[in-house]
Amino acid sequence: MEVTTAQHKRCDVVTAAGRVDSYTSPDLEKALNAITDGGRYKIVFDMSEVDFMSSKGWWVLIETQKKCKRYKRGELILVNVKEEIRASLDLVGMGSYFTIINDLTQAVGSF
Amino acid sequence: MDTVTFPGRYESLARISDFVAKAASQAGLDHNSIYAVQLAVDEACCNIIDHAYGGEDIGDVKCTVDVREGEITVILQDRGQPFNPEQVPLPNLNTPLHKVKSRGAGLYLIRKMMDKVQYESKPGSGNVLTMQKRRS
Numbered sequence: 318m319e320v321t322t323a324q325h326k327r328c329d330v331v332t333a334a335g336r337v338d339s340y341t342s343p344d345l346e347k348a349l350n351a352i353t354d355g356g357r358y359k360i361v362f363d364m365s366e367v368d369f370m371s372s373k374g375w376w377v378l379i380e381t382q383k384k385c386k387r388y389k390r391g392e393l394i395l396v397n398v399k400e401e402i403r404a405s406l407d408l409v410g411m412g413s414y415f416t417i418i419n420d421l422t423q424a425v426g427s428f
Numbered sequence: 429m430d431t432v433t434f435p436g437r438y439e440s441l442a443r444i445s446d447f448v449a450k451a452a453s454q455a456g457l458d459h460n461s462i463y464a465v466q467l468a469v470d471e472a473c474c475n476i477i478d479h480a481y482g483g484e485d486i487g488d489v490k491c492t493v494d495v496r497e498g499e500i501t502v503i504l505q506d507r508g509q510p511f512n513p514e515q516v517p518l519p520n521l522n523t524p525l526h527k528v529k530s531r532g533a534g535l536y537l538i539r540k541m542m543d544k545v546q547y548e549s550k551p552g553s554g555n556v557l558t559m560q561k562r563r564s
Contacts, residue, residue, distance in 0.1 A: 336445070339474050340438035369445065369463075371470045372537060376530045383525060401463040408540050409533045410521035 320348045327428040328359035330421070334366035337374035345374065349381045349393075358384065358391030359428045363421055365397040375411055382414055392416065396424045431492040436477050436506070437484040441470055444491055448502055451493035455500040457563050465500060465561050468541040471534035472504050472557055480508025480555055498563035505556050510549035 318341035323330045329352045337345055352360055360381065364370075378393060385391035395417045398406070406412045418424040432447055434440040445466045452462040473489055481487050487507050494501040519533045539545055544560035 336442055338438070338441045338445075338470055339477075340441055369466065369470075371441075371467065371474065372533045373474065375533075379525070379528060380530070383528075386525060401460050404460070405464075405467055405537065405541070409519060409537060410523075411533075414525050414528075 318344060320344050322348050322352065324357075325425060328361055328425060329357055330361045330363060330425065332363040332366070336369040337367055337377075338369065338371045339373045342371075342373045342377050346377045346380075349377065353381060353384045358388040360385060360393045361396055361421070361424045361428075362393060363396045363424075364399070364402070365421075367402065368399065370402050370405075372409070375406060375409075379411065379414060390428070392428075394418060394424045394427065396421050429492055429494050431490060433488050433490045435485065436481050436487050436489050438474075438477065440489065441473060444473055444489070445470055447491060448493060448500075451495050451502075452500045452561065455495045455563070456498050457500065457561065461561055461564055464541040465502065465559075468538045468559055468561075469502055469504070471537050472559070475511075475534050476504065476506045476508060476555070479511060480506050482509070499560065501558065501560045503556060503558050505554055507554035510555055513547050 318333055318335040320333045331348055333345055382393045385393050395415045397419055398417050434444055448469045449462050449466050452465045476489055477484055490505040492503040516535045519536050542559040543562050546558045548556045
């Protein structure tokens with residue numbers, strides 16, 4: 318899995334590709350923590366190229382969402398979540414913790 | 429039947445996933461069902477590494493696939509600690525975000541994703557988890 322981050326004026330955009338599982342999720346966690354540790358709590362996670370996410374990956378996103386939501390207008394927004402990943406997220410009731418948008422520009426503009 | 433033994437470490441997860449996805453595809457399962465098998469097997473393997481073995485590189489995970497037309501059976505075997513799936517509490521599905529705590533959703537997912545799940549623990553021969561998925 319590859320993770321990249323880009324700091325924009327209003328938010329940070331994180332992009333990952335491939336599998337997010339117990340082996341790779343620490344890399345995603347590190348990238349997200351670097352943003353929140355820097356005092357920035359408006360994050361867009363572009364999941365267009367993520368083709369697998371286990372519950373370990375979701376917990377990383379949930380912990381980040383908890384941190385972001387403590388701040389006014391702070392949020393972790395998910396972009397382009399593949400149908401099967403979203404279905405499994407909804408199955409365990411975790412889908413409701415996230416705003417999911419299908420367009421990256423729109424997600425960035427929502428902050 | 430095809431069997432591959434993988435080292436019980438997180439690095440093996442992608443290879444295990446590819447192995448079962450290929451078998452599920454051969455069984456004629458659709459895209460979403462193949463993903464369901466991959467996710468269930470991934471969660472089960474993590475449970476083996478984290479709970480049965482209590483960490484990485486303690487023991488192996490033996491993965492067997494039985495492919496039939498429109499149906500796949502995946503059998504995972506390990507030699508770790510036995511566990512009773514009946515004692516694993518169901519995840520609370522309607523917890524507000526600020527109260528939700530990282531907890532195992534794996535077993536719940538496995539049961540939801542697969543059509544049939546059976547667990548056996550035999551003294552001396554380890555744990556056997558048998559999971560079946562049919563074409564939807």
